[in-house]
Amino acid sequence: MRVAVASDHAGYPLKLLLAEHLRAAGHDVTDLGTHGAEPVDYPDFGAAAGRAVAAGKVDVGVCSCGTGIGIAIAANKIAGVRAAVVHDVTSARLAREHNDANVVCMGARIVGAQVATDAVDAFLAASFAGGRHTPRIEKIARLERSPATEASEE
Numbered sequence: 001m002r003v004a005v006a007s008d009h010a011g012y013p014l015k016l017l018l019a020e021h022l023r024a025a026g027h028d029v030t031d032l033g034t035h036g037a038e039p040v041d042y043p044d045f046g047a048a049a050g051r052a053v054a055a056g057k058v059d060v061g062v063c064s065c066g067t068g069i070g071i072a073i074a075a076n077k078i079a080g081v082r083a084a085v086v087h088d089v090t091s092a093r094l095a096r097e098h099n100d101a102n103v104v105c106m107g108a109r110i111v112g113a114q115v116a117t118d119a120v121d122a123f124l125a126a127s128f129a130g131g132r133h134t135p136r137i138e139k140i141a142r143l144e145r146s147p148a149t150e151a152s153e154e
């Protein structure tokens with residue numbers, strides 16, 4: 001798969017680990033930064049990963065920051081992005097199967113290396129289950145177009 005990796009300074013060591021892991025598994029990895037331990041702002045990197053996914057330049061994004069939360073919030077501001085914070089194999093798999101997530105985010109201060117690599121493998125191996133989940137994903141897409149409208153009214 002074509003994978004964009006991105007992180008802030010706190011997620012940088014985890015990003016390096018995941019990028020190496022993904023390349024070793026044969027994935028086409030694009031590193032969108034950050035490229036060192038200097039403090040940076042996670043929204044810049046979440047947005048970069050989200051834009052790469054939304055533009056179809058990559059299939060999925062793999063992001064990390066301290067908790068995974070901030071970079072996921074930022075990525076989710078890009079239309080078409082469904083970024084999920086995951087902490088383990090199960091949440092990673094279900095993020096794909098139920099939520100059709102196209103960006104996976106993890107916290108370098110939260111998960112260990114083995115959990116993180118197992119989770120990203122589970123995320124990439126899983127696929128959207130469709131069925132009852134499809135109208136829910138479509139509802140999220142409608143929220144992007146009209147965030148002030150209650151989905152239940154549509």
Ligand code: RB5
Nearest residue numbers: 010065066067069070071
């Ligand atoms: C950086 O200190 C930290 O706030 C950031 O990496 C992230 O955890 C925010 O959600």
